[in-house]
Amino acid sequence: MKDISIIISTYNSEAYLELVLYGYNYQTLNNFEVVIADDGSRASTKELIENFKKIAKYPIKHVWHEDNGFQKSQILNKAIVNCSCDYIIMSDGDCIPRKDFVETHHHHKEDGYFLSGGYFMLPMSISKIITKESIEKGECFDLKWLKSKGLKSSFKNNKLNSKGSKAKLLNSITPTKATWNGHNASGWKKDILTVNGFDERMQYGGQDRELGERLVNLGLKSKQIRYSAVVIHLDHPRGYKTKESINKNLKIRENTRNSKVIKTPFGIEKL
Numbered sequence: 635m636k637d638i639s640i641i642i643s644t645y646n647s648e649a650y651l652e653l654v655l656y657g658y659n660y661q662t663l664n665n666f667e668v669v670i671a672d673d674g675s676r677a678s679t680k681e682l683i684e685n686f687k688k689i690a691k692y693p694i695k696h697v698w699h700e701d702n703g704f705q706k707s708q709i710l711n712k713a714i715v716n717c718s719c720d721y722i723i724m725s726d727g728d729c730i731p732r733k734d735f736v737e738t739h740h741h742h743k744e745d746g747y748f749l750s751g752g753y754f755m756l757p758m759s760i761s762k763i764i765t766k767e768s769i770e771k772g773e774c775f776d777l778k779w780l781k782s783k784g785l786k787s788s789f790k791n792n793k794l795n796s797k798g799s800k801a802k803l804l805n806s807i808t809p810t811k812a813t814w815n816g817h818n819a820s821g822w823k824k825d826i827l828t829v830n831g832f833d834e835r836m837q838y839g840g841q842d843r844e845l846g847e848r849l850v851n852l853g854l855k856s857k858q859i860r861y862s863a864v865v866i867h868l869d870h871p872r873g874y875k876t877k878e879s880i881n882k883n884l885k886i887r888e889n890t891r892n893s894k895v896i897k898t899p900f901g902i903e904k905l
């Protein structure tokens with residue numbers, strides 16, 4: 635029996651998904667399963683997953699539904715139901731985990747809390763040159779290697795080279811709130827089920843934050859681990875991002891906060 639379920643969302647992005655799956659092959663803690671939340675990808679994604687199962691060091695479940703536009707909330711809810719472990723990490727099919735990613739979430743998990751991680755966005759020019767080999771060697775998390783490929787200096791680079799007391803300090807002083815971030819967050823399945831998962835009215839723009847706001851309304855606290863649990867985010871176009879979707883979601887989130895909503899009627903169970 636595995637200890638942790640990792641949900642990875644994807645849609646028609648086989649090249650990036652394969653790199654992400656390799657990232658989980660090199661983890662220092664291997665007692666997990668991966669549940670792929672597939673928002674209606676073409677057959678080639680299924681083929682990739684079936685082939686990768688032959689070399690994966692962890693079990694993989696592929697949860698898929700018909701393509702009906704951006705319906706990430708729906709497929710994530712189906713993935714949650716399919717998780718066999720008590721604890722769930724959520725990330726995306728364009729976020730490659732550093733080798734200590736799962737171990738870090740496992741170390742910090744605590745009843746009554748959810749964990750809030752961040753990401754390090756790579757520019758498109760570097761995203762395109764990441765390979766299985768650069769993941770296996772850890773080069774794509776190494777600042778010296780990344781700068782040799784054109785990465786510019788920035789305070790955000792601390793996300794890649796902060797460990798131990800430095801990471802703890804930066805986690806404590808960052809002005810960024812410890813929210814539920816779909817690319818890097820984790821919590822107990824029982825808590826996610828209690829708030830009824832994601833609100834399926836919500837498409838792109840803050841549906842992950844809204845889930846976290848309901849977890850807070852439930853009484854949970856959040857821990858900031860953005861400088862400890864590291865994923866690199868591969869860049870890509872976002873054609874599904876619309877002003878209408880974001881505005882609709884902002885109204886739902888406002889109601890969640892003002893009315894202290896805990897259990898959405900539009901989630902895993904339709905109430």
